[in-house]
Amino acid sequence: MNKLDFVDVLPARQISTRKSDLSSFEYSYRAEITNVYGLTNTEKLYQIRIVDSDQRHQFTFKPGQFVMLELPGIGEGPFSISSSPTRHGDLELCIRAVGNLTNFLSRVPRGTLVGISGPFGTSFPVEDMENSDLILIAGGLGIVPLRAPLFSILENRSRYKQIDIIYGARNPSELLFTYQYQMWRQFDINLEIIVDQADEKWQGPVGLITEILKHRLEAAGNNLSSNTYAIVCGPPVMFHFVCDMLINAQLPMQKIFVSLERRMHCGRGKCCRCNIGATYTCLSGPVFDYWSVLNMKEAI
Amino acid sequence: MLFKVFPRDQLEILYDILAGHHLVGPQIIGTDRNGQELFAFDYIHSFTELRIDFTSTVHSLKSFVLPPRENLSSFALANNDWEKNVDLGIYKPHVFFGLHPCDINALNKLDKVLTGPVYPDPFYTGKRKNMFIIGVNCIPQPWCFCKSMGTDTVLSGFDMFLTDLGDKYFVEIQSATAYDILMELPITEPTDEDHRRFVQLMDERNSKFTCQVDNSDLTKILDLEFQSPVWQEWGKRCMSCGTCANVCPTCYCYGVTEHVDLDLKSATKQKQLYSCNLIDFAMVSGGHNFRPDSASRLKYRYYHKHRGFQEAYEEALCVGCGRCGQACLAGITVPEVIDSVRRQEVPK
Ligand SMILES: Cc1cc2nc3c(=O)[nH]c(=O)nc-3n(C[C@H](O)[C@H](O)[C@H](O)COP(=O)(O)OP(=O)(O)OC[C@H]3O[C@@H](n4cnc5c(N)ncnc54)[C@H](O)[C@@H]3O)c2cc1C
Ligand code: SF4
Ligand code: SF4
Ligand code: FES
Numbered sequence: 336m337n338k339l340d341f342v343d344v345l346p347a348r349q350i351s352t353r354k355s356d357l358s359s360f361e362y363s364y365r366a367e368i369t370n371v372y373g374l375t376n377t378e379k380l381y382q383i384r385i386v387d388s389d390q391r392h393q394f395t396f397k398p399g400q401f402v403m404l405e406l407p408g409i410g411e412g413p414f415s416i417s418s419s420p421t422r423h424g425d426l427e428l429c430i431r432a433v434g435n436l437t438n439f440l441s442r443v444p445r446g447t448l449v450g451i452s453g454p455f456g457t458s459f460p461v462e463d464m465e466n467s468d469l470i471l472i473a474g475g476l477g478i479v480p481l482r483a484p485l486f487s488i489l490e491n492r493s494r495y496k497q498i499d500i501i502y503g504a505r506n507p508s509e510l511l512f513t514y515q516y517q518m519w520r521q522f523d524i525n526l527e528i529i530v531d532q533a534d535e536k537w538q539g540p541v542g543l544i545t546e547i548l549k550h551r552l553e554a555a556g557n558n559l560s561s562n563t564y565a566i567v568c569g570p571p572v573m574f575h576f577v578c579d580m581l582i583n584a585q586l587p588m589q590k591i592f593v594s595l596e597r598r599m600h601c602g603r604g605k606c607c608r609c610n611i612g613a614t615y616t617c618l619s620g621p622v623f624d625y626w627s628v629l630n631m632k633e634a635i
Numbered sequence: 636m637l638f639k640v641f642p643r644d645q646l647e648i649l650y651d652i653l654a655g656h657h658l659v660g661p662q663i664i665g666t667d668r669n670g671q672e673l674f675a676f677d678y679i680h681s682f683t684e685l686r687i688d689f690t691s692t693v694h695s696l697k698s699f700v701l702p703p704r705e706n707l708s709s710f711a712l713a714n715n716d717w718e719k720n721v722d723l724g725i726y727k728p729h730v731f732f733g734l735h736p737c738d739i740n741a742l743n744k745l746d747k748v749l750t751g752p753v754y755p756d757p758f759y760t761g762k763r764k765n766m767f768i769i770g771v772n773c774i775p776q777p778w779c780f781c782k783s784m785g786t787d788t789v790l791s792g793f794d795m796f797l798t799d800l801g802d803k804y805f806v807e808i809q810s811a812t813a814y815d816i817l818m819e820l821p822i823t824e825p826t827d828e829d830h831r832r833f834v835q836l837m838d839e840r841n842s843k844f845t846c847q848v849d850n851s852d853l854t855k856i857l858d859l860e861f862q863s864p865v866w867q868e869w870g871k872r873c874m875s876c877g878t879c880a881n882v883c884p885t886c887y888c889y890g891v892t893e894h895v896d897l898d899l900k901s902a903t904k905q906k907q908l909y910s911c912n913l914i915d916f917a918m919v920s921g922g923h924n925f926r927p928d929s930a931s932r933l934k935y936r937y938y939h940k941h942r943g944f945q946e947a948y949e950e951a952l953c954v955g956c957g958r959c960g961q962a963c964l965a966g967i968t969v970p971e972v973i974d975s976v977r978r979q980e981v982p983k
Contacts, residue, residue, distance in 0.1 A: 363719070407710040407717045408895035408902025433920040447715045571923070598919050600891045603754035606909075607888035608916065612938055613946035618753065632861050632938070633925060 363405060363450035364390055364424070371445060374429065374511050378476075379441055380417075383426045385451065391424030397458030398483035399594060399622040403602045404428065405450035406443070410436030413599040413617070416454065417479045419486035426451070429479045429511060455602040457622040459484040459592050464564045465494040470551065472501045472577055474544055474569025478511050480594045480621070481568050489522050496562075499551055500526045503544030503569075507537045527551075544569075545576050552584045559586045567593045574635045578625050591625040595634065637808040639822040640829050646804065650682045652816055653730045656767075659699060660732040661689040679732065687733035687771045687797075691779070695738055695884030695958065696731065700745070700762050703881075703908050707758070707891065710902040717902075725761035735773040736789040737781045737954040741884035742768075743792040747948050749887065767812065770796035772836075775843040778957030780970050782841070783848040786954040800832050846957065848970045849977060850941075853951075857942045860976050861934075868981040869972055870930020872965045877910030879936070879959035879967070885952050886910065911936050937972060 370382040383404075385391035396402075396416055405411035418427035432441040461484050469488065473481045481500075488495055500519065504510045507530050519526055527547045529540045540547065552559070565581050567574060574593055581591055597609035597616040609616035611631045619627075628634045641649075650658075662684045664675045674689040676696040702724075711718045742763070749759040770793040781787040789796070794813035798805040805825060808814050825833070880886040890909045895902045909916060912932050917925040926932045944952035953969065960968030975981045 405893075405904075407719065407904075408712060408893050410893050411891060411904070431920070437920075444715070448717060450719065596919050597925070598917055600889065603756075605749065605754065605756050605887075606890065606906075607911070607939070608890070608909075610939060610943065613943035632858070633931075633935075 363403075363452040364394070366424075366426075366449050366451045368443065368445055368447045368449060371443075375509055377433075377509075378429055378431045378511060381428045381430060381440070383428060383449065383451065385424035385426075386448070394424035394454075396420055396454035396483075398461055398487045399458035399480060400454040400456045400483075401480075401602070401621065402426070402428070402451050402453035403455065403599075404440075405452070406436060406439060406447075407450065409439045411450075411600075412436050413455070413602060415480035415483070415594070415621075417482040419490065420483060421486075421490065427482075429476075429482075431476055453602065455617055457618075457620055459566055459622055461487045464488075465491070466562070467495065468497040468499075468560065468563040469495055470499045470501065470548075470559075470563065470565040470581075472544065472548065472565065472567045472569070474503050474573045475505065475509070476511075477568030477570070477573075477594075478502055479568075481566060482512070484566060485519070489519070489524075492522050498522075498524045500524060501529075501544060501547045501551065502526070503529045503531070503547070506530050506532045507534050543576075544573065545580060548577060548580055552580060555584065557584050559584045561585070561587065561590075563590065565591045567591060571596075571635045574628070578628075582625075588625040588629065592622055593625060593628060593635075594621045595623060595628070596621070637814065638825050639806050639808060639817060640800070640803045640825045641806065641817070641820045641822045642803050643799070643801070645820045646687075647682050648820055649816070650685065650732070652819055653732065653767075654682075656728055656730050657726065658730045658732055659696065660685045660687065661692055662686055664693075676731075685732060688799075689733070690774065691735065691776055691956065691958070693958070693962070694882055695741060695956070696734065697741075697884050697886075697908075699726075699729065699731075700742065700759055700766075701887055701889075701908060705758060705906050707904045707906050709904070712895070712900055712902055723757050723761050725758075726765055728765045728767060729762075730767045730769070732769045733771045734768055734793070735956075736770065737773075737779070737786050737956045738884055739768060739770050739789045739792045740781075740786040741954045741956070742766075743789075744885050744944075744948075744950065744952055744954070745887055746792075768793040769813075772796075772798045772840065775840065775845070776957070777845055778961055778968070779844065779955060780846040780848045780957060781955035782844040783850055783970075784951060784953055784955035787841075787844065798833060798836065800829060800836065803829070805829060805833050846970055848955070848973050850951070850973075853973065854942045854945050856977060857938055860979075861938075863976060863979065865975050865979055865981055866930045866934045869933055869967060869975070870928060872967060873912065873929045873933045874965055875912045875914060875929045875932060876964065877912045878962050878964065880910030880912060881908070882958040882962045883953075884956060884958070885940070885954060888916075911939065933967075933972075937969075937976075941973070 365386045366383045368381055369384045372380040374380055401413045401415045403411050404414050414428045416426055417429045430437055432438045529547050533541045567577050599609045599617050600606040602617045604615040604618040611634055658679045659676055660679045661674045663672050665673050667673055674692045679685050708719050708721045749756045794810040796807040888909045889906045891906050893904045940952040
């Protein structure tokens with residue numbers, strides 16, 4: 336009777352049932368929330384450490400990649416890694432409480448164990464950017480995915496030329512990582528911050544991020560040297576305005592990099608939630624050069 | 636490929652040889668308003684239930700490889716600690732007795748995404764590996780446009796494929812297991828007459844395809860007509876119910892949810908099939924929806940199937956089975972939509 340004697344488990348060649356190989360799919364790393372810092376009313380910085388020390392040291396990622404973080408029974412979602420790649424499996428995630436998972440997360444104590452899988456997605460090509468001027472532009476939460484490339488760049492500061500960071504938030508109380516601005520500036524970085532609405536204490540400029548960018552571009556005679564790269568992270572509306580200005584200042588669109596947000600339920604090119612036509616944002620993104628973005632319908 | 640023939644009355648013997656396994660095939664599940672038989676794939680318990688002369692099934696066999704709901708993992712919870720358990724949910728070997736070319740082609744298309752190239756899905760792949768497939772030739776129905784999609788015949792993805800020659804079955808053999816099984820039947824080499832009969836039957840079948848889609852340059856046309864007002868008109872009709880994706884043999888999109896059990900000691904992570912027609916499909920945090928209206932979601936379904944997948948895999952993610960059009964309460968069919976985009980008018 337037993338004519339068909341197929342595999343009950345998966346054949347070794349196709350997918351191994353060894354735990355380590357499956358880790359790329361349903362198995363995840365156990366990680367501990369070692370510290371939580373409130374940054375604003377809605378954002379917290381989570382320091383997360385992969386529990387197993389071998390796994391922790393082996394965990395590597397590139398700046399711009401994300402992990403899926405799971406709170407068992409509550410939910411799972413994609414979050415950009417916001418720490419330096421040299422810190423391996425000691426990760427920092429900055430998370431805004433917006434829904435089920437993230438609100439729950441904002442209330443868990445230190446010591447909570449979460450699941451981490453990844454890293455997933457594409458990254459900012461910081462090595463290609465060496466010996467160039469850099470303009471990093473972030474709006475709102477966009478500063479979060481920008482921090483990993485920034486750390487990489489700061490760690491090799493001498494390999495880069497002029498660095499400008501332009502960061503805009505709705506109001507001063509929403510500014511993230513304020514405690515680090517001083518340190519960034521010590522690395523000879525030109526950091527300019529603008530808010531939509533000032534409060535009593537705010538002394539800096541008020542307005543849209545494009546105004547700061549305009550000054551920066553005017554200073555360059557509206558002609559960015561071809562030896563310039565730009566990284567742009569922020570809400571979808573920001574991309575058009577900012578990227579158009581950069582292109583008008585002669586920056587080739589392959590030298591502008593953006594990070595796109597899409598709904599993601601798998602991070603592995605399977606659930607299709609992040610799909611834009613032929614492109615899975617989780618596999619071919621979230622980091623894209625601007626030419627690829629223009630080439631995709633409904634991308635921004 | 637090897638070809639053999641065996642007498643028609645031997646089909647029951649073939650069934651008997653395989654009946655010791657879980658066996659899935661087309662059977663009658665009722666009749667429609669007009670008294671026409673309705674078929675579905677389900678477990679078969681006796682030869683008389685098996686109706687390999689079926690027209691087409693309402694649902695595809697998707698639920699056997701991509702269950703509508705599936706547990707991805709379960710957790711044992713204790714204070715802030717937990718253990719994760721993964722059950723890949725792989726079935727014992729299953730025999731699928733009587734799949735039409737379109738449904739076999741649909742599985743082949745799903746394989747392209749779900750078994751590779753990066754992060755093969757072990758839940759799907761495990762089930763797929765354990766399938767023994769017996770294909771059968773079909774009689775074209777008025778809503779089938781598989782010929783336009785190039786999926787009216789199938790070249791791979793089955794173990795054996797049967798064509799009814801009248802008094803015998805013509806069988807294409809594609810696996811050693813199938814060959815072994817057939818050795819228990821009185822099989823013979825096809826005669827010249829059998830060859831002629833086979834070709835003649837295929838010609839007859841070909842002439843019966845009435846429904847067509849003009850696919851030429853479709854990827855470009857979908858890009859060019861991305862802003863076409865035609866989509867708005869279809870959008871007005873579409874109820875965003877997701878039935879089309881539900882019955883489609885190639886729609887595989889899903890969502891993941893997690894639940895804590897009532898005892899607070901265990902939790903599950905579940906995947907359920909979804910549809911890009913449902914309103915929150917592309918909604919991200921903060922409530923921004925990349926496809927907020929039914930027109931953009933309906934358009935996306937076509938765009939993904941006939942352009943995106945085409946670009947990624949050099950084929951469309953549609954086998955032309957026509958099930959979506961048959962099931963759609965708003966009467967939206969693929970041939971009409973594509974035709975209207977080409978000609979810029981929506982049929983009344
Ligand atoms: C590549 C990438 C990087 C991100 N990085 C960060 C970050 O560093 N910090 C941060 O605060 N947020 C980030 N987000 C957004 C973050 O993933 C969502 O805010 C979060 O998943 C919302 O989960 P929720 O359960 O609290 O929200 P709810 O609105 O309750 O969502 C319910 C479910 O929908 C899903 N979901 C909702 N929004 C999203 C979304 N945007 N992407 C994927 N799934 C979603 C989740 O599976 C969630 O379980 C990122 C998103 C992407 C795509
Ligand atoms: S096309 Fe038809 S079946 Fe599909 S979502 Fe719209 S109304 Fe429902
Ligand atoms: S889109 Fe419609 S016709 Fe095409 S495979 Fe799916 S159900 Fe069949
Ligand atoms: S997140 Fe599932 S396909 Fe990209």
